[in-house]
Amino acid sequence: MLWCGTVTQQTAHKNTMVICVLGRYLLKSSLCSRSWCRKSSLYSAGHGFQPEEIREKLRAYPGGAVDLLTQGDTGLAVLTVNNPSRMNAFSGAMMVELEERVSQLESWTQGKGLIVRGAAGTFCSGADLNAVRAMSNPQDGMKMCMFMQDALTRLQRLPLVSVALVEGRALGGGSELSTACDFRLMAPDSVIQFVHKHMGLVPGWGGAARLVRLVGDRHALRLLGGALKVDPELGLRIGLADGVLEEGAPQDGDEGVALRQAEEWLSRYTKGPAEVIRAAKRVVSSGRELPLTEALRAEKEVFGTVWGGEANLRALAGKTKHK
Numbered sequence: 036m037l038w039c040g041t042v043t044q045q046t047a048h049k050n051t052m053v054i055c056v057l058g059r060y061l062l063k064s065s066l067c068s069r070s071w072c073r074k075s076s077l078y079s080a081g082h083g084f085q086p087e088e089i090r091e092k093l094r095a096y097p098g099g100a101v102d103l104l105t106q107g108d109t110g111l112a113v114l115t116v117n118n119p120s121r122m123n124a125f126s127g128a129m130m131v132e133l134e135e136r137v138s139q140l141e142s143w144t145q146g147k148g149l150i151v152r153g154a155a156g157t158f159c160s161g162a163d164l165n166a167v168r169a170m171s172n173p174q175d176g177m178k179m180c181m182f183m184q185d186a187l188t189r190l191q192r193l194p195l196v197s198v199a200l201v202e203g204r205a206l207g208g209g210s211e212l213s214t215a216c217d218f219r220l221m222a223p224d225s226v227i228q229f230v231h232k233h234m235g236l237v238p239g240w241g242g243a244a245r246l247v248r249l250v251g252d253r254h255a256l257r258l259l260g261g262a263l264k265v266d267p268e269l270g271l272r273i274g275l276a277d278g279v280l281e282e283g284a285p286q287d288g289d290e291g292v293a294l295r296q297a298e299e300w301l302s303r304y305t306k307g308p309a310e311v312i313r314a315a316k317r318v319v320s321s322g323r324e325l326p327l328t329e330a331l332r333a334e335k336e337v338f339g340t341v342w343g344g345e346a347n348l349r350a351l352a353g354k355t356k357h358k
C-alpha cells in the first residue's frame with residue numbers, strides 16, 4: 036500500500052494527490068478480499084447451495100416484480116417490492132429478482148443510500164403462500180432459506196445507508212426484509228409482525244439473527260414467541276423503528292408523500308462525497324459483524340481509502356469550520 040504523507044510544495048501536492056488516488060484504488064481492490072464484505076455467498080455447494088439450480092426452481096413460481104430506481108444526482112436508490120394484488124408477497128420469481136437488484140446495487144459505485152419499500156402503500160406480506168405450499172418439502176425449503184438469507188445478507192452489507200420505508204404491513208418474510216436495512220421508518224398506522232409462529236415456523240431469511248442484534252434477545256423472543264404486532268410506538272421503544280413518518284396520509288393516493296419523507300430523512304445521513312459515505316457504512320458493517328481485532332483491521336483498511344483522498348485534501352485545504 037502506498038503511504039500518502041503530508042506535503043509542503045504545490046507540485047508535490049499534485050503528485051501526492053495522484054499517488055493517493057492510485058494508492059486508494061489499490062487498497063479498494065484489496066479491501067473486499069475479506070469474505071465478510073465481498074460478494075461471496077454465505078453457503079457453498081457443500082451446504083447444498085447451487086444458486087443457479089435454486090433460481091430455476093424459484094422462477095417456476097411467477098408473479099410480481101422487484102423494481103429498482105437509481106438516482107445518479109443524489110446517489111439514492113429506491114427498491115420496490117411490487118406485487119400489490121398479493122400484498123407484495125414474494126413470489127419465487129421475485130426472490131430471484133431481489134438478488135438481481137442486489138447485484139446491480141453491488142456494482143453501483145456512486146451509490147450512497149437505499150430506500151426499500153412496498154408498492155400500493157403496504158410493505159410486504161412475506162413469502163407467497165402459494166409458493167410456500169409448493170415448496171413445503173424440506174429440501175426446497177432449505178434451498179429457499181439459503182437463497183434468501185444470502186440475498187438479504189448481501190443487501191445489508193451494501194456500502195449504502197439503507198432504510199426500510201414501512202407502510203401498511205411488514206409480515207413474516209416482509210418483517211425479515213425490514214431487518215436487513217440499516218434503519219426502519221414506520222408510517223403512523225403501520226405494523227411489523229413476525230407472524231412465523233402462526234405458520235408453525237421461525238424466521239428463515241436471516242430475520243431472527245438480525246432481530247437479536249437490533250433489539251436484544253429478550254425483545255426478539257417476545258416478538259417471535261408472541262408474534263407481537265409492532266406499531267411505531269413499540270417499534271421506537273424497543274429500537275426496531277428509527278423514526279415515524281408524519282401524520283397526513285397521502286392525499287388521493289399520492290404514494291409519493293411517504294417516499295419524499297423517507298428521502299428527506301435519509302439524505303441527512305448520505306449528504307457528502309460518495310466515497311466517504313460508503314466508507315462510513317463499510318466501517319460500521321465491519322464493526323457490526325467482526326470480532327474487535329478484525330474490525331479494527333478492517334477499519335484501518337477503509338481509513339486508508341479516504342485518508343489523503345480528494346474529499347480529505349479538499350477539507351484540509353478549506354477554511355470552513357464544521358458546525
Ligand SMILES: CC[C@H](C(=O)O)C(=O)SCCNC(=O)CCNC(=O)[C@H](O)C(C)(C)COP(=O)(O)OP(=O)(O)OC[C@H]1O[C@@H](n2cnc3c(N)ncnc32)[C@H](O)[C@@H]1OP(=O)(O)O
Pocket residue numbers: 120121122124160161162163164165167204206207208209230234236237238239240
Ligand atoms: C421465511 C418467510 C416465511 C416463509 O416463507 O415461511 C413467510 O413469509 S410465510 C408468509 C407469511 N405471511 C403471512 O402469513 C401473511 C398472509 N397474509 C395475511 O395475513 C393477510 O393477507 C394480510 C394481513 C397481509 C392482509 O389481509 P387483508 O384482509 O387486508 O387482505 P387479504 O388477506 O384479502 O389479502 C389480499 C390478497 O393478498 C393475498 N395475500 C396476502 N398475503 C399473501 C401471501 N403472503 N401470499 C400469497 N397471497 C397473499 C390474499 O390471499 C388476497 O388475495 P385474494 O386472491 O384476494 O384472496
